[in-house]
Amino acid sequence: MPDGFELDRFMPYRLSVLAARVSRDFAARYRERFGFSNAEWRVLAHLSASGAVSVRDIHLRADLEKSKASRAAARLQSAGLVEKRADAEDRRLVALTLTAAGRAAMAELIPLAHAYEAELMAELPPEDRAPFERMIARLTGEA
Amino acid sequence: MPDGFELDRFMPYRLSVLAARVSRDFAARYRERFGFSNAEWRVLAHLSASGAVSVRDIHLRADLEKSKASRAAARLQSAGLVEKRADAEDRRLVALTLTAAGRAAMAELIPLAHAYEAELMAELPPEDRAPFERMIARLTGEA
DNA sequence: TCGCCGTCATTGCGCTTGCAATGATCGCCC
DNA sequence: GGGCGATCATTGCAAGCGCAATGACGGCGA
Numbered sequence: 001m002p003d004g005f006e007l008d009r010f011m012p013y014r015l016s017v018l019a020a021r022v023s024r025d026f027a028a029r030y031r032e033r034f035g036f037s038n039a040e041w042r043v044l045a046h047l048s049a050s051g052a053v054s055v056r057d058i059h060l061r062a063d064l065e066k067s068k069a070s071r072a073a074a075r076l077q078s079a080g081l082v083e084k085r086a087d088a089e090d091r092r093l094v095a096l097t098l099t100a101a102g103r104a105a106m107a108e109l110i111p112l113a114h115a116y117e118a119e120l121m122a123e124l125p126p127e128d129r130a131p132f133e134r135m136i137a138r139l140t141g142e143a
Numbered sequence: 144m145p146d147g148f149e150l151d152r153f154m155p156y157r158l159s160v161l162a163a164r165v166s167r168d169f170a171a172r173y174r175e176r177f178g179f180s181n182a183e184w185r186v187l188a189h190l191s192a193s194g195a196v197s198v199r200d201i202h203l204r205a206d207l208e209k210s211k212a213s214r215a216a217a218r219l220q221s222a223g224l225v226e227k228r229a230d231a232e233d234r235r236l237v238a239l240t241l242t243a244a245g246r247a248a249m250a251e252l253i254p255l256a257h258a259y260e261a262e263l264m265a266e267l268p269p270e271d272r273a274p275f276e277r278m279i280a281r282l283t284g285e286a
Numbered sequence: 287t288c289g290c291c292g293t294c295a296t297t298g299c300g301c302t303t304g305c306a307a308t309g310a311t312c313g314c315c316c
Numbered sequence: 317g318g319g320c321g322a323t324c325a326t327t328g329c330a331a332g333c334g335c336a337a338t339g340a341c342g343g344c345g346a
Contacts, residue, residue, distance in 0.1 A: 004192025005253050007185060007205060011260050011276070012165045016181075017206045018283045019162035022155045037302090038159075042150060049147025055325055062150060063160045065304065070325060092311045092324040110148050117154050123282050128274070133154070135275050139266050140161045180332085198295055208334065213295060235294040235341045 026116050030109060036079075039064055039072040041109075044081065044098070048106040052095040054087065081105055169259050173252060179222075182207055182215040187224065187241070188256075191249040195238040197230065224248055 007013050027038060036044075042062040047053065050061075058069040073096055076082035081102035087093035098106065121129050150156050166181060173184065185205040190196065193204075201212040216239055219225035224245035230236035241249065264272050 005188045005249065005256065006192055007188045010188070010256060011263060011279075012162075012169045013185070013188075013206075014276075014279050014283065015158070015162040016166055018279055019155075019158040020206070021283065023159055026155045039302095042156070045148045045150040045153070045156075049149055056323085063156075063163070066325075067304070067327080068302090070327090071302085074326090090312070090324085094325070106148065113148065113153060120154060120282065123284075124278055128278055131271070131274070132278050133157075135267055135271055135278075136154075136157050136161060139263065140157065140164065141266075182332095199293085209295075210297080210334070211332085213297090214332080217296090233294085233342070237295070 022120060026113070029112055029116055033108070033112075034105060036076070037072070039068050040076055043069065043072045043076060043096075044102060044106055044109070045113075047082065047096060047098050047102070048110070052085075052087075052097045054093040054095070056093070058096070076102070165263060169256070172255055172259055176251070176255075177248060179219070180215070182211050183219055184252075186212065186215045186219060186239075187245060187249055187252070190225065190239060190241050190245070191253070195230075195240045197236040197238070199236070201239070219245070 023038060027041075030036070030041065042064055043058055046058055046062045050057065053061075055066060055069050055073060058064055058073070059066045062069070064072070073082060073084060073094075077084050081099055083097050083099050085095045085097075087095045124132060170181060170184075173179070179187075185207060186201055189201055189205045193200065196204075198209060198212050198216060201207055201216070202209045205212070207215070216225055216227060216237075220227050224242055226240050226242050228238045228240075230238045267275060
């Protein structure tokens with residue numbers, strides 16, 4: 001093999017490994033208490049910050065495929081955490097909102113999420129944390 | 144909604160979005176030329192650097208589920224890019240190697256990969272690049 | 287040498303995924 | 317006002333996924 005490719009130095013690979021590891025570890029925290037998937041977590045989290053939103057909103061703002069968002073919302077609805085109505089002004093849209101049970105779940109999940117994030121970032125020296133977030137934003141094309 | 148959760152400031156989510164975007168963009172580059180999946184890319188890339196490896200090797204060093212690695216190798220074999228033999232010394236193992244066609248594909252893929260990585264990292268100011276890689280390594284638990 | 291436990295790769299199975307097609311509704315222009 | 321292209325959510329379908337079970341094999345102790 002002349003000069004092979006070093007996969008484990010390849011940034012797309014490294015980012016993928018890191019993101020998968022972090023998602024899996026965080027999921028382990030809420031999966032033992034609640035039972036939902038990453039997509040369901042994202043829908044709940046997005047709903048807790050925005051009022052009534054459509055599937056399209058979730059698709060765009062929670063980075064979920066349209067069908068994935070739709071199915072996650074359907075599962076959450078049958079679990080009683082989310083309510084789904086037709087939007088009053090545009091009947092093509094659905095208006096998704098958290099139920100009382102959904103809000104209760106988020107009340108448990110939010111501290112858990114912040115705790116996990118704090119543990120994760122504690123791996124970095126304090127002076128690196130803000131620059132790291134800035135770099136992530138830059139690579140994501142946010143700035 | 145009392146104080147909702149800001150999903151787009153949540154580091155696990157941000158890492159997930161970034162990694163997905165990067166993987167998708169890079170995949171777009173090789174998918175138009177070759178046809179393979181992310182798992183197949185990883186198998187090829189790992190094989191180009193290591194000699195004859197087992198499925199277990201790929202599982203551990205390319206961060207692929209055992210069955211995913213096995214099936215990716217099977218697809219690459221029937222595409223003629225990979226050869227699969229029984230290991231001479233331990234017949235439980237398979238010895239995977241690139242065929243001539245596989246090496247030819249990697250000869251095209253490697254510059255493409257490096258070019259993509261360079262474009263990606265060009266989003267960061269030069270003095271940030273080394274620290275960024277260090278931070279990724281730290282969060283991944285490599286150091 | 288035999289038996290047993292551990293390791294390896296594959297595969298069966300149910301579930302999820304992504305994509306394209308569908309049906310419903312809207313906005314707009316004629 | 318009526319029709320037409322665009323947008324929204326859902327769903328059918330084939331492909332891919334993870335997990336557990338399977339079968340093949342190696343290593344080691346008695």
